[in-house]
Amino acid sequence: MRKMVRKPKGILVDGKEINKTKKKMSFNNEVVFGDGLRRRKLSKIGHHDEVFLSRGSKIMEFVSCADILALAARDSVSFQYKRNLWKVYSGRRDGIISRASEVLGNIPSPFSNFTVLKQNFAKKGLDVVDLVVLSGGHTIGVGHCNAFSKRLYNFTGKGDQDPSLDPTYAAFLKTQCKSLSDNTTFVAMDPGSALNFDNHYYVTLKQHKGLFQSDAALLTNEDARNIVQEFLISSTFFGQFAESMVKMGDIEVLTGEQGQIRKRCAFVNS
Numbered sequence: 001m002r003k004m005v006r007k008p009k010g011i012l013v014d015g016k017e018i019n020k021t022k023k024k025m026s027f028n029n030e031v032v033f034g035d036g037l038r039r040r041k042l043s044k045i046g047h048h049d050e051v052f053l054s055r056g057s058k059i060m061e062f063v064s065c066a067d068i069l070a071l072a073a074r075d076s077v078s079f080q081y082k083r084n085l086w087k088v089y090s091g092r093r094d095g096i097i098s099r100a101s102e103v104l105g106n107i108p109s110p111f112s113n114f115t116v117l118k119q120n121f122a123k124k125g126l127d128v129v130d131l132v133v134l135s136g137g138h139t140i141g142v143g144h145c146n147a148f149s150k151r152l153y154n155f156t157g158k159g160d161q162d163p164s165l166d167p168t169y170a171a172f173l174k175t176q177c178k179s180l181s182d183n184t185t186f187v188a189m190d191p192g193s194a195l196n197f198d199n200h201y202y203v204t205l206k207q208h209k210g211l212f213q214s215d216a217a218l219l220t221n222e223d224a225r226n227i228v229q230e231f232l233i234s235s236t237f238f239g240q241f242a243e244s245m246v247k248m249g250d251i252e253v254l255t256g257e258q259g260q261i262r263k264r265c266a267f268v269n270s
């Protein structure tokens with residue numbers, strides 16, 4: 001396995017300069033980053049894992065945008081539970097090349113079947129358990145009509161509906177997405193529980209209300225179906241989600257001298 005070069009997990013600064021004493025002390029999981037002169041506390045989750053935002057400060061020389069995203073994802077999901085649901089290893093560095101043309105080849109499509117999804121995940125070192133549990137991320141958030149309306153209006157090119165989609169739910173979705181060309185309307189991916197990070201996605205899925213073909217695909221394979229069943233137990237889901245998030249957070253990570261720490265996340269340093 002690739003040896004990861006990891007920085008200490010926490011770096012503490014004030015808005016202007018790094019406080020060396022605190023920096024030394026901050027090996028105990030304190031992570032600080034942020035936005036300009038105001039140092040804003042984003043969340044406080046236990047006394048060991050405080051995350052501040054203060055972009056534009058010196059901290060930006062040490063904490064990459066990739067780490068910030070990983071931490072923000074962890075913290076936003078953990079917030080409702082008042083404890084960190086998984087560990088984020090820091091030390092990622094930011095890429096210096098970003099091409100729109102490479103995106104679709106590196107992320108799974110909502111139109112994929114199980115075989116393709118399994119291959120997509122395997123290419124990144126993730127297995128079927130990872131696929132099923134990480135799809136549980138669709139317990140929060142929304143999907144735009146164009147990612148699933150083919151299932152409502154033209155599933156096989158004959159103006160038909162996806163037979164694997166619950167007909168009552170499909171009828172509801174049609175009231176939201178009025179045509180195949182609607183690419184602005186969006187709906188909750190886990191209706192009734194879309195603001196809660198929980199295992200309700202699997203309840204929805206088993207009711208044949210998974211929004212995308214890629215969600216429904218998890219019921220088309222026996223192994224995946226059995227895993228879905230296991231994640232109906234909340235503690236099983238949370239434990240595996242944490243493990244798979246750490247694994248996903250370790251995919252093709254730049255470390256050491258690779259890449260850079262972007263000063264502004266939307267731009268490669270000039």
Ligand code: HEM
Binds near residue numbers: 109110117143144147
């Ligand atoms: C299995 C492969 C996956 C596919 C095909 C997929 C596909 C999609 C699509 C099409 C959307 C809707 C985007 C939009 O219409 O705005 C979406 C949203 C989302 N996905 Fe996935 N996704 C996958 C895996 C994941 C994973 C691994 C996670 C995280 C663990 C995740 C978390 C989310 C979240 C939170 C949203 C909601 C974003 C929002 O509300 O704006 N997805 N996904």
